[in-house]
Amino acid sequence: MLASVALKQVGRPQVLAKVTTATQTRNIHDVTFTKKNGQPLIRQGLGGRSSTNGHIATVFGCTGFLGRYVVNKLAQQGTQVIVANRDPDESRHLKVCGDLGQVIPLEFNLKDRESLVECVRHSDVVYNLIGRDYETKNFTFDDVHADGARRLAEVCAESGVSKFIQVSALNASEDSPSKFLRSKALGEKYVREIIPGSTIVRPSIMWGHEDRFLNKIGENEGWQYYVNEGETKIRPVSAIDVAQALDIMLTAESTVGKTFELYGPKEYQVKQIFELAREIAMKPLPIYPIPNVGIKLIATLMDKLPYNQMVSPDLIERLKMDDKITPGALTFEDLYIKPTDLETVAIYFLRRFRSNAVFDLPYEKGEGQVQKGVYHLID
Ligand SMILES: NC(=O)c1ccc[n+]([C@@H]2O[C@H](COP(=O)([O-])OP(=O)(O)OC[C@H]3O[C@@H](n4cnc5c(N)ncnc54)[C@H](OP(=O)(O)O)[C@@H]3O)[C@@H](O)[C@H]2O)c1
Known part of the structure; x- marks a missing residue:
């Protein structure tokens, strides 16, 4: 009994000594003041x-396709991430991207200023990934991409957020024939007027596990179709590469006030992508190119249906447009990122559409490259 008391007394100073050593690892250079209102980042x-890099980032649009990759990248480097959502169930999967307490869901409504203030109150960086491919009865393109972005930028400016990163779209232009792209351009303009130092990111069509691009082609059963004779020229980009770029923008001061156009390394005609998908998925379905007039008529009729999310005249307009790159625009190269080549990794996204009989057959081009470590699926 006496011996155990003696042991406890001897043990205690040793434990204390350990704790003291641990607290001394924090240094003055661990504290920075980057938030405009002087709030320290520790x-x-x-x-x-499992560490803390001091940044608190709010991600709007985190529940979408790109959002999960952005939250994952940020949380992996110890950023505390506020995942702003409209439905807690939709953002539940994001909790595990970060350590305990590092990923915090908060509900918001794009038209409710108070809820936006609540989401950015403690943040020094805000990402706006909000976007929608179709209009709803509650939100037009302008409500989401232009007025929504403006309201967010205003709230961030008032709250002293030091970095605002706006995700727009390649080809966004105020005189575009597409309402979607006009609203995206208007959003860019509003954001720049309110926060001149905001970073604007314009990705091309994105591919990845949850995309609405390769998955749409692979899902087709019986027959396939494309518009514009499949001759639209696009430069598809990996969502993981775009997320990587957004992650770099968290700290890179060189990106402040700049516009980045993020596109893949190769230009394809849409019909080439279809061919690639057919070759990999081993589903040689007949393809019917639908004439532009015909598809526009179908889209106009379908647009009259309630809850139509599949096709609209505006979407058809976008599907006909080639990807145009602004000469001299900043891109992946300026962030030291080498964009992934779609052909080398497409097997990983398209294999699931194969039939059982051919499921395991290799696709040499892709798997050979991946074995050499060119691409990491779980990043
Ligand atoms: N995917 C592409 O190929 C592509 C290409 C170029 C540009 N972009 C742009 O990149 C961004 C991210 O794309 P994504 O593919 O990840 O988009 P996504 O999957 O459609 O996700 C859109 C996100 O925006 C949110 N959102 C939509 N309407 C909203 C509203 N009225 N109020 C609040 N939140 C709303 C959604 O929230 P809920 O889950 O609550 O609906 C979701 O989190 C978007 O701005 C998109 O326009 C995408």
């Missing part, structure tokens, strides 16, 4: 998922 730990 780093802790050696870096990585």
